[in-house]
Amino acid sequence: MPHPLAEFKESENEWQTPMTKTCCASPGYCMLSCFCAPCVICHQRKKIIGEDGEYRCCLGFFPCCDYKCAPCCLFFEAFCCCGLAASANRIYVMQRLNIKTDPCDEYIICCSNVMMVLSCCIRCFTDNDRLANCCQYTADLLFCTTLACMQTQVNYEIKNNKLTQGEWPQLGKPLPIMEAAKPDAEEGKKEDEAEAPQVEMQ
Numbered sequence: 001m002p003h004p005l006a007e008f009k010e011s012e013n014e015w016q017t018p019m020t021k022t023c024c025a026s027p028g029y030c031m032l033s034c035f036c037a038p039c040v041i042c043h044q045r046k047k048i049i050g051e052d053g054e055y056r057c058c059l060g061f062f063p064c065c066d067y068k069c070a071p072c073c074l075f076f077e078a079f080c081c082c083g084l085a086a087s088a089n090r091i092y093v094m095q096r097l098n099i100k101t102d103p104c105d106e107y108i109i110c111c112s113n114v115m116m117v118l119s120c121c122i123r124c125f126t127d128n129d130r131l132a133n134c135c136q137y138t139a140d141l142l143f144c145t146t147l148a149c150m151q152t153q154v155n156y157e158i159k160n161n162k163l164t165q166g167e168w169p170q171l172g173k174p175l176p177i178m179e180a181a182k183p184d185a186e187e188g189k190k191e192d193e194a195e196a197p198q199v200e201m202q
Contacts, residue, residue, distance in 0.1 A: 011100035015153060016160045019105045022152040029155055034148035038078040041085045044154065045074060047168035048092060054171070058088035083143070086150050093154050096169040097161060105153075112146040115139040 017025040033040045049055060055070035057063050057077060062084050077085045093099070119139040123132040158164050167176040 008094050008099065008101045011094070011098045013097060013099045015099055015102055015105075016157050017153060018102050019108055019146075019149040019153050022149045022156060026152050026156050030148050030152040033151040033155075034144055037082050037086070037144070037147050037151065040151050041078040041082055041089065042074055044089045044151065044168070045078070045085070048089065048170060050170035050173070058084050059092050059171075061088045061091055082147065086147055090150050090154050093157060093169070096175065097157065097163055099157070108146055108149070112139075112142045115142050 023030050045059075048059070055074060057073060058081075094101075115135070116139045119132065119135040122128070122135050126132065158168055159166055163175050163177050165176040169175050
């Protein structure tokens with residue numbers, strides 16, 4: 001099975017800000033995402049789903065459960081699997097806005113994952129509790145920081161990308177800029193029809 005991010009390597013667009021600069025680009029949102037990550041995840045997901053959208057676990061990128069009680073499923077997804085939930089939101093935005101992967105961002109995420117695995121291995125295969133705790137605290141700190149940067153990057157993209165016009169792209173709906181262009185196109189068509197010369201029948 002291909003990696004969910006493999007298809008974005010050849011995309012045309014880039015992030016408005018890399019993860020390494022999100023703390024400076026939007027410090028308030030980054031702080032909120034660090035200390036209230038599950039709440040931010042739920043807020044972003046509700047914006048993506050919209051009022052008429054159907055909830056799917058991790059937006060279908062990592063499906064693993066039933067969807068009969070969407071609010072409860074979203075709650076447990078955000079609080080119990082916040083890493084996957086935030087990644088799903090990020091991948092969805094990359095897909096809709098045709099954003100390519102940033103190598104530095106992927107290294108940061110990979111480093112966080114490796115530290116989490118390493119901390120588990122040290123705790124399982126060694127008796128050095130001090131080293132295990134130190135590695136665990138480091139992994140947790142790196143994970144929270146990475147998660148905050150991911151969510152801030154996505155929110156900053158939505159607010160500053162000209163395709164979104166500050167609105168979240170919703171499931172099954174065109175991008176906001178396309179929705180805004182519809183009335184203008186229809187109005188232009190009507191004007192063209194009104195200006196067209198009338199041919200009288202002889």
